[in-house]
Amino acid sequence: MKSEVSGLTPKALSIGEAHRIMGVGKTTLYALLSRNELDTIRIGRRRLILASSIDAFIQRSTTRGGAEMGYSSRKANPQLDDNNKVTKRKRNAPILQRIFSGRPKEQEIVSNLRGMSEPILTYAATGAVRTELEFVEEVAARLQALNEINPLKKIGVMLTCAQECDASARRLVLDMSKARKPANSFKKRQPHSISRAVTTLALPIAEDEAFAVACSVVSLFVEFVNAATSYPGTRTRAQQPSSIPSHRPELPTEVCENPTAADIRAMVEKFVRAPKTLQRNANEKALAIGKERWRASRRQRALVEFQLGVLTPVQKVYSAAGLSEAILRQALAPSIVRASNAKQRRGWLDRADVIHLLWEHALETHGAPPPLVKL
Structure with missing residues (x-):
């Protein structure tokens, strides 16, 4: 040498x-x-x-x-x-090479990108673990306080399909705005609720594609003792055949009557962890149906899952109605303020900067471009 x-x-x-x-x-x-x-x-x-x-x-x-x-x-x-x-x-x-190795997570781009040790994203992303933990604590505490003043009759978690948002691995264009339709429909039936659009990587029926993105809306709803609102039950919207049929993951509806403080917190945690639960179910289905095909796309799926979490701000996936709307604003406030304050620090990145870096990495490595997330 x-x-x-x-x-x-x-x-x-x-x-x-x-x-x-x-x-x-x-x-x-x-x-x-x-x-x-x-x-x-x-x-x-x-x-x-x-x-x-x-x-x-x-x-x-x-x-x-x-x-x-x-x-x-x-x-x-x-x-x-x-x-x-x-x-x-x-x-x-190399920064992006390190971030994309293994199973990358959103906090890695926050802590490692450009050698920064503090958060540098100027928007709160859906993949942030810290945001998730803060959300659970805030929502659970406020619902428990509300239960002491105005007792809750029921609290539950329900899943609604949003097939209009489905996308294929060949053309990753995810229109999150289309998820508002099933969310708004749910609000009319349950006026005190928080809904969230959830994307899950699932195995498509088409043999020539590695995976598809299945979109759903998960809702946390409450009903008060002195209110006339009825629990929406298992009613679902009539679904049109999806242009990208996939083996969709399922999330059983769960309802707890006369909930205690522990019941309220457990239901909030199930709501917040629904994306992970759905992805785990999708993985189990995919392995049972097309084991080799699913495993072959593992690295590509990890990269897409990471990019979707980083590119999608929390404000664009959550919506609420009634008393839950104020609870949602308070629960997301710390993460949004912290991200906004990142602009005052040197080296902050907005969404456009992150998209540029993802494209740069794709061009350098001859990899797939980042998903186009329409908000």
Whole structure:
């Protein structure tokens, strides 16, 4: 690894030099880079691999018993691999490459993008775990306080399909505005409710597509003892055949009568965690129907799920009616204010900036472009 000019050992190598020195093909080398097994730097338009990371990778492979380019070590010692992923995230690896590795989450783009340690998004995104936790605490506390003043007769969670918003993996155009129609229809039947549009990646019936995006509306509704409003039951809107038929996930309607404080909190948690529940159900269905096809799209699905969570602001997916409207505004206020205050810090990013970075990453890696989310 000596330089022909000065005799010095180079600190960084090009892709061509690295694959010749390691004795592997470029395909294998790119696979290692995509899993962050090797650290890289960018100088101008050139992407260089740190020589020290090649030595470290060879040492790790030797220590693990001569693992073949890091593949067998994962199967033999998954705990070691998990620890290595955590360490990799802390290193100064290429930003978007690190964010998109494994199963990326919204908070990673908040904490790691451009080396920032504080939130830099200027809008509260639906994928934020902190926003989710704050929402549960605020809604549960206010409903419990309301229950002491005006006792609740019923509280429940219900799912309504929004097939008009469905999209295919081939053409990821998600029109969230179409989800307002079933949400508004639900409000007329239940005047005190909070609804949320939920996107789920499901297995399509079409064999030539990897997955489809199924859209639903999940609603949390309450009914008071002294009110004449009746529980909407299992009534559903007549659905037109979807242009993208998919094996849709299901969420059974749950209703609790004369709820206690614990019942109220449990129902709020089910409402907030409905997206994860639906995605888990969709995964189970997909594995039972098309196991190999579903597993083959795992990385692509993880990337799309991450992008949908980052690109969609919470204000665009939630709606409420009656007393629940004030509760919704209070529950989302901390996250919205915190995101708005990000503009006062250096290096903040708005939605357009994030979309630009996602497109830039797709062009550099020859990957799929980010979904077009119409709000």
